[in-house]
Amino acid sequence: MGGDNAPEIVINGAELIKQRLPHIDLVFVGDETQIRGFLAQTKHLANAEVLHAVDAVSPDDTASQAVRRGKTTSMWQAIAEVADGRADAVVSAGNTGALMAMSKLQFRTMPGVTRPAIAGLLPSEKDIVCMLDLGANLEVDEENMVQFALMGQAFYHSLTEKERPVVGLLNVGEEEQKGHEYLRLASQQLSDPDLGVNYYGFIEGSDLVKGEVDVVVADGFSGNIALKTAEGVARLLSSFLRRSFTSSILSRLGYLLARSSMKELRRKMDPRRYNGAVFLGLNGIAVKSHGGTDALGFSNAIDVAANLVDHGFIPDVSNAIEKAALIREKRKLSDVE
Numbered sequence: 001m002g003g004d005n006a007p008e009i010v011i012n013g014a015e016l017i018k019q020r021l022p023h024i025d026l027v028f029v030g031d032e033t034q035i036r037g038f039l040a041q042t043k044h045l046a047n048a049e050v051l052h053a054v055d056a057v058s059p060d061d062t063a064s065q066a067v068r069r070g071k072t073t074s075m076w077q078a079i080a081e082v083a084d085g086r087a088d089a090v091v092s093a094g095n096t097g098a099l100m101a102m103s104k105l106q107f108r109t110m111p112g113v114t115r116p117a118i119a120g121l122l123p124s125e126k127d128i129v130c131m132l133d134l135g136a137n138l139e140v141d142e143e144n145m146v147q148f149a150l151m152g153q154a155f156y157h158s159l160t161e162k163e164r165p166v167v168g169l170l171n172v173g174e175e176e177q178k179g180h181e182y183l184r185l186a187s188q189q190l191s192d193p194d195l196g197v198n199y200y201g202f203i204e205g206s207d208l209v210k211g212e213v214d215v216v217v218a219d220g221f222s223g224n225i226a227l228k229t230a231e232g233v234a235r236l237l238s239s240f241l242r243r244s245f246t247s248s249i250l251s252r253l254g255y256l257l258a259r260s261s262m263k264e265l266r267r268k269m270d271p272r273r274y275n276g277a278v279f280l281g282l283n284g285i286a287v288k289s290h291g292g293t294d295a296l297g298f299s300n301a302i303d304v305a306a307n308l309v310d311h312g313f314i315p316d317v318s319n320a321i322e323k324a325a326l327i328r329e330k331r332k333l334s335d336v337e
Contacts (some may be wrong), residue, residue: 001030002094002099003292004292005122005294007035008038008091009294009295011028011039011064013299013301014026014299015045017271017298017299017303018045019070021094026048026049026156027051028051029053029077029078032052032134033048033261044228050074051077053073053077053130055149056074057075058095059095059291061098064101066095067098067101067324075094076106077090077097078090079103080106081283083284086337088309089306090103090287091286091301091302092286093289093298100212104116106285107283109281109282109318110283112321112322113147113321114143115147116148116170116281117134117137117151117287118132118135118136118277118279119131119132119133119277120132120134120274120276120278121276122208122209122275123273124211126179126211127211129208129215130161131208131215131218132260133214135222137219140182142186143186145169145182146190147324148195149169149190149199150168150321152165154320155278156215157311159304159307166198166200166214167197167213168199168200168207168213168217169187169201169218170178170202170217174201176202182320184210194320195323195327196320203216205226205229208230234271235328236297238266271293271297272296275293275297276289276300276301276304277299278308283316285313287304
């Protein structure tokens with residue numbers, strides 16, 4: 001029931017993904033009357049399971065307001081399906097703060113994880129880039145950053161099956177002496193080969209989309225600003241191109257000649273292809289779709305969730321965090337000696 005055009009967009013997106021991934025089962029949580037009406041118009045979901053919920057979280061609700069209403073909402077009930085082991089992942093286009101708060105309450109944080117983080121995807125010159133944190137933690141320390149790197153590495157591996165994703169820390173410069181102390185300390189820890197991170201070093205904002213790194217680690221404040229800036233620049237570029245190709249007869253002719261290349265450019269820059277942010281560090285998979293997306297975008301958010309389930313994302317993260325904790329304890333013992 002979350003998102004600008006729910007539940008229609010949610011169901012249409014589910015119909016698209018069901019055609020691509022017939023092995024997954026989809027359960028819809030919300031107003032059963034509305035949902036059944038749209039499901040009846042689909043080819044692959046007419047008999048899908050629906051769990052009725054009498055209430056829904058509003059886009060204007062604060063996280064605390066949504067949690068107080070709690071168990072009567074479709075969002076709470078959808079998360080509960082995963083928390084109680086009846087489903088493998090939850091996908092929602094609803095209120096981000098409410099989804100994060102309810103997921104933390106029901107899934108709980110993984111043992112050893114100090115703070116969960118929000119991870120999302122961006123296009124790059126070579127492939128896709130995972131970036132985290134995107135706003136869950138405005139203030140962090142070096143231990144948080146190391147854990148973000150480990151979780152982001154596992155996330156990227158689950159989506160792409162790349163064995164050793166390259167990890168970089170977002171900073172104001174590439175030199176070792178630059179940036180806050182927690183960044184320098186995190187960089188030292190990530191450089192330890194025992195940690196198992198394929199660490200690149202510091203990167204600057206201009207390096208985000210070069211494709212030299214697969215995972216960009218930042219605090220939530222910097223990460224959110226960087227993401228929103230990248231999205232704004234993409235919209236600006238699209239606007240400039242549209243104006244340029246409609247400014248004269250010759251420019252329209254130029255567009256016709258370059259149409260196939262422009263089509264590929266639009267495909268690569270289409271934000272719907274990268275829809276689906278994930279709350280990392282919880283004992284359950286929760287994927288947040290953009291509230292204003294369409295059916296294609298929502299289908300990609302479901303695709304992200306299915307990939308994480310199929311590739312054993314939760315155990316991968318848990319093992320990486322446990323390994324980091326053992327290394328940290330060894331360091332402490334060594335310092336004492």
